[in-house]
Amino acid sequence: MQAIIEIQRASEITCTAKELAVRCTNCNLRELCLPQGMTPEDVQRLNGLVTTRKRVKKGERLQHAGEAFKLLYAVRSGSFKTCITTEDGRDQVTGFKMSGELIGLDGIETNTHIVDVIALEDSEVCAIPFARLEETSREVASLQKQLHRIMSREIVGEQGLMVLLGSMRAEERVATFLLGLSRRFRARGYSATEFHLRMTREEIGSYLGLKLETVSRVMSRFHETKLIQIKQKHVVILNPKGLKDVTGIAISPL
Amino acid sequence: MQAIIEIQRASEITCTAKELAVRCTNCNLRELCLPQGMTPEDVQRLNGLVTTRKRVKKGERLQHAGEAFKLLYAVRSGSFKTCITTEDGRDQVTGFKMSGELIGLDGIETNTHIVDVIALEDSEVCAIPFARLEETSREVASLQKQLHRIMSREIVGEQGLMVLLGSMRAEERVATFLLGLSRRFRARGYSATEFHLRMTREEIGSYLGLKLETVSRVMSRFHETKLIQIKQKHVVILNPKGLKDVTGIAISPL
DNA sequence: AGCGTACTTTGATAACGATCAACATCATTC
DNA sequence: GAATGATGTTGATCGTTATCAAAGTACGCT
Numbered sequence: 031m032q033a034i035i036e037i038q039r040a041s042e043i044t045c046t047a048k049e050l051a052v053r054c055t056n057c058n059l060r061e062l063c064l065p066q067g068m069t070p071e072d073v074q075r076l077n078g079l080v081t082t083r084k085r086v087k088k089g090e091r092l093q094h095a096g097e098a099f100k101l102l103y104a105v106r107s108g109s110f111k112t113c114i115t116t117e118d119g120r121d122q123v124t125g126f127k128m129s130g131e132l133i134g135l136d137g138i139e140t141n142t143h144i145v146d147v148i149a150l151e152d153s154e155v156c157a158i159p160f161a162r163l164e165e166t167s168r169e170v171a172s173l174q175k176q177l178h179r180i181m182s183r184e185i186v187g188e189q190g191l192m193v194l195l196g197s198m199r200a201e202e203r204v205a206t207f208l209l210g211l212s213r214r215f216r217a218r219g220y221s222a223t224e225f226h227l228r229m230t231r232e233e234i235g236s237y238l239g240l241k242l243e244t245v246s247r248v249m250s251r252f253h254e255t256k257l258i259q260i261k262q263k264h265v266v267i268l269n270p271k272g273l274k275d276v277t278g279i280a281i282s283p284l
Numbered sequence: 285m286q287a288i289i290e291i292q293r294a295s296e297i298t299c300t301a302k303e304l305a306v307r308c309t310n311c312n313l314r315e316l317c318l319p320q321g322m323t324p325e326d327v328q329r330l331n332g333l334v335t336t337r338k339r340v341k342k343g344e345r346l347q348h349a350g351e352a353f354k355l356l357y358a359v360r361s362g363s364f365k366t367c368i369t370t371e372d373g374r375d376q377v378t379g380f381k382m383s384g385e386l387i388g389l390d391g392i393e394t395n396t397h398i399v400d401v402i403a404l405e406d407s408e409v410c411a412i413p414f415a416r417l418e419e420t421s422r423e424v425a426s427l428q429k430q431l432h433r434i435m436s437r438e439i440v441g442e443q444g445l446m447v448l449l450g451s452m453r454a455e456e457r458v459a460t461f462l463l464g465l466s467r468r469f470r471a472r473g474y475s476a477t478e479f480h481l482r483m484t485r486e487e488i489g490s491y492l493g494l495k496l497e498t499v500s501r502v503m504s505r506f507h508e509t510k511l512i513q514i515k516q517k518h519v520v521i522l523n524p525k526g527l528k529d530v531t532g533i534a535i536s537p538l
Numbered sequence: 539a540g541c542g543t544a545c546t547t548t549g550a551t552a553a554c555g556a557t558c559a560a561c562a563t564c565a566t567t568c
Numbered sequence: 569g570a571a572t573g574a575t576g577t578t579g580a581t582c583g584t585t586a587t588c589a590a591a592g593t594a595c596g597c598t
Binding site for chain 1: 371372376399429439442443445447450491
């Protein structure tokens with residue numbers, strides 16, 4: 031920790047803080063993000079790729095459906111929702127993105143983005159030109175491997191969500207959702223049992239195929255039965271095992 | 285057509301039919317499958333990769349959940365369902381695969397397959413060792429591009445299905461499903477308005493998050509209102525526009 | 539050809555979540 | 569610190585789809 035601070039101080043002399051900040055090599059998310067599983071030497075190849083950082087304010091759109099696909103974004107801090115708006119105006123949340131996760135893979139197929147991506151809080155992302163990422167991944171096998179892993183993870187995660195949407199009842203959905211969030215917070219070094227929801231009941235409901243009132247009711251029921259404590263957006267998981275029993279299922283879509 | 289037959293006959297003299305059959309260069313699915321968008325020269329690099337074909341009888345399992353991931357399969361003929369079995373024994377169909385489509389991408393992340401893949405009819409697949417495909421795609425940019433496109437397509441398709449499962453009512457789901465099948469049959473040179481369902485009502489229901497009785501009832505209703513004609517597994521789409529109106533939505537998950 | 543099995547259709551009833559509505563709480567702004 | 573709008577909670581009722589049940593149809597097998 032001390033060492034990192036020293037490096038950052040040094041950087042303020044030799045180069046701008048911004049330039050250093052976007053170096054994957056020093057990024058504290060390197061075990062979650064693109065560099066995961068890569069050797070330090072290979073990660074250095076990434077440094078040149080990830081040149082720009084971008085701040086996105088709460089409620090701002092990072093990516094618009096319909097816009098040309100050029101960049102992937104890695105979430106550095108904050109969180110996002112991805113949503114699809116259908117022809118007839120229905121708007122559905124298809125995912126939530128947290129730090130270290132990649133945004134934009136939906137655009138590869140048609141060279142056009144399919145989903146909107148909106149910040150749930152003030153956030154920061156690293157922009158990665160996809161064309162250059164493809165190039166580099168032809169030269170760096172570990173990067174190629176990791177890119178494939180990330181895409182596969184997205185595919186598998188969505189399959190889990192399909193099971194949730196296709197066969198689970200409201201309580202199972204909400205329990206699965208909370209446990210998924212818990213796991214992701216823990217993976218990022220935060221508490222797995224106490225956290226703040228960054229999204230509204232409506233967004234949770236949209237994601238889980240439920241109405242906001244149902245989400246609220248189920249959470250109140252979990253509160254009454256002492257599975258969780260919930261007050262507005264503040265969640266404490268009191269009985270993880272009990273929550274797990276409610277889900278009755280293995281695949282976690284988050 | 286005549287030309288193809290000649291080539292096949294010739295092959296029986298110079299090499300075994302099997303060896304020729306697995307060459308992507310001559311495959312009639314090359315516009316749907318991995319070779320799509322690749323130059324003939326690049327496709328030749330695939331020929332060496334796709335060495336074995338495999339026949340799978342109706343009801344047989346091509347891929348088991350939990351088994352080690354080594355191969356991708358491209359469907360050459362027939363069709364498959366992919367399903368996830370959850371811890372508590374629920375079984376959910378997560379997709380249907382038709383000719384030219386790739387099976388096995390779920391295994392990349394963890395090196396272990398997540399879904400079961402079962403033949404809906406007697407079918408044939410080409411096996412592709414994934415490690416070698418990765419290698420080759422580092423050398424052949426067009427192959428890399430196409431692999432990424434296919435994975436992205438899977439991601440986008442699943443997002444569409446999430447919208448279906450999350451926000452559509454029974455009639456909309458079934459209508460979307462039928463139109464999706466129609467489109468896929470047309471892409472393969474078959475009639476878009478008249479086809480045989482390869483899957484049971486129960487499998488359709490599982491996929492759409494409905495019970496088999498609901499699927500049956502909705503189809504009967506569509507039959508009564510002259511949108512389709514349906515007798516058991518034989519479908520005729522009488523009024524595609526009308527069906528489209530029932531869905532009211534743009535994104536097609538199939 | 540006849541039998542058995544798997545699949546499909548249709549009906550009656552029940553349950554779950556949606557909808558409508560009213561109120562409470564929180565955050566933001568002036 | 570009061571006012572406003574967004575978000576969240578809770579209650580009453582309704583509607584869609586699940587469930588249970590029974591009969592009908594197609595298909596494979598000997």
